[in-house]
Amino acid sequence: MEMAIFKHHIQLHEGISSMKRPIMTSTAVLREPSLDATPNDAAVARDLQDTLASHAEECVGMAANMIGVNKRIIAFQDDALNRIVVMFNPQIIQQNGEYTTEEGCLSLQGLRATTRFHNITVQYADADFKEKIALYSGWTAQIIQHEIDHCSGILI
Numbered sequence: 001m002e003m004a005i006f007k008h009h010i011q012l013h014e015g016i017s018s019m020k021r022p023i024m025t026s027t028a029v030l031r032e033p034s035l036d037a038t039p040n041d042a043a044v045a046r047d048l049q050d051t052l053a054s055h056a057e058e059c060v061g062m063a064a065n066m067i068g069v070n071k072r073i074i075a076f077q078d079d080a081l082n083r084i085v086v087m088f089n090p091q092i093i094q095q096n097g098e099y100t101t102e103e104g105c106l107s108l109q110g111l112r113a114t115t116r117f118h119n120i121t122v123q124y125a126d127a128d129f130k131e132k133i134a135l136y137s138g139w140t141a142q143i144i145q146h147e148i149d150h151c152s153g154i155l156i
């Protein structure tokens with residue numbers, strides 16, 4: 001087991017980033033609320049970001065439990081910034097504009113109907129663990145809601 005983890009990190013640092021990194025699909029960690037993240041989880045965040053980048057064609061966001069780590073960390077493709085954004089301990093503090101839509105998930109088969117909010121205000125710590133509050137709308141807001149649900153052990 002330790003060898004396997006060691007090998008994984010070698011791959012990370014040798015930069016075999018075009019290889020799709022493994023995703024959890026049916027483990028308990030996806031159904032459990034994750035724990036608060038700390039600055040010590042920076043390496044997990046980088047791993048999550050690299051894993052999302054390796055799945056960028058078919059996946060717009062991920063939560064750390066999708067790579068088997070039960071910490072409240074998300075990464076998502078932000079089309080406005082044209083890069084992947086990482087958030088530690090994201091929390092929705094305001095929301096409005098409820099609607100129903102269909103969503104898919106890399107950890108599940110098929111599409112499911114779900115309720116989302118068009119506008120959200122998110123409180124989080126950024127990649128440098130600085131506290132931030134930001135407003136998101138539409139597609140990016142939908143992705144963030146999906147990933148925050150993952151952090152609570154909620155699948156669509």
Ligand SMILES: CSCC[C@H](NC=O)C(=O)O
Binds near residue numbers: 058060062146
């Ligand atoms: C619209 S939100 C969908 C997010 C999903 N990622 C899984 O956490 C994905 O398909 O990328």
